[in-house]
Amino acid sequence: MPALAIDDDLPDDARALARLVAERHSCRGFLPTPVPRATIDRMLAIAQGSASWCNSQPWEVIVTEGEATDRFREQLYAFAASQNWADQANRPERPDFPFPARYVGIYKDRQRATGWALYEAVGVAYGDREGSGRQMLENFRLFGAPHVMIVTTEEDLGTYGAIDCGGYVAHVLLAAQSLGLATIAQAALAGVADFVRDWFAIPAHRKIVCAISFGFADPAHPANGFRTTRESLGNVVRYVG
Numbered sequence: 001m002p003a004l005a006i007d008d009d010l011p012d013d014a015r016a017l018a019r020l021v022a023e024r025h026s027c028r029g030f031l032p033t034p035v036p037r038a039t040i041d042r043m044l045a046i047a048q049g050s051a052s053w054c055n056s057q058p059w060e061v062i063v064t065e066g067e068a069t070d071r072f073r074e075q076l077y078a079f080a081a082s083q084n085w086a087d088q089a090n091r092p093e094r095p096d097f098p099f100p101a102r103y104v105g106i107y108k109d110r111q112r113a114t115g116w117a118l119y120e121a122v123g124v125a126y127g128d129r130e131g132s133g134r135q136m137l138e139n140f141r142l143f144g145a146p147h148v149m150i151v152t153t154e155e156d157l158g159t160y161g162a163i164d165c166g167g168y169v170a171h172v173l174l175a176a177q178s179l180g181l182a183t184i185a186q187a188a189l190a191g192v193a194d195f196v197r198d199w200f201a202i203p204a205h206r207k208i209v210c211a212i213s214f215g216f217a218d219p220a221h222p223a224n225g226f227r228t229t230r231e232s233l234g235n236v237v238r239y240v241g
Helices: 012-023 037-047 066-082 105-121 129-144 155-178 193-200
Strands: 060-063 147-154 182-186 206-215
Touching: 012 155, 037 060, 037 155, 066 129, 066 147, 066 193, 105 129, 129 182, 129 206, 147 155, 155 182, 155 206, 193 206
Parallel strands: none
Antiparallel strands: 060 147, 147 206, 182 206
């Protein structure tokens, strides 16, 4: 099914929100054009309104600009390549928060369908593990984005601090969309948490949740024509009356 349908009778605010949600996608090909600092500040100011348990606001972010992005990108990619991250079965994941133990059933079906649809969009044939590995490594090039944001939470706040950061990330993505920016939230960088922590001198008590690469989408990049789908409400909602 399409990602979202926008009803004609929605109130104006709901229509605007539904449009932003429907149009947002994970960008995997960026233009090198930097985002003005004032625009980044607007995006982050909107996201700062995200809800959190006891208003703890556990998120802190590091945002790269200019040459700092390029230096990080170069060394991050070299590190990931040296650690065999192109090999899906043997990559040495060391995140601060455990990655999913496994995908089974409908979750595996969704993961597989999304992955191979993406690979098809960028010319990687079904079963081409070398090609899919190369595409995976593009995470560590930040897909060419001029900026990356590292999102961290306080260790003592545990799982719920990370959940609050998830809500914050969603607000960042929608705020960016409202400002004409493209984004991709990336768990891959959380998988090399020690490298990221050392590079940015992040204290040990700050745990890395994810990264968000952002900038302006490259409309000519084939990956940016790819879209995921969403389940119907009947498959994910159960009403009790």
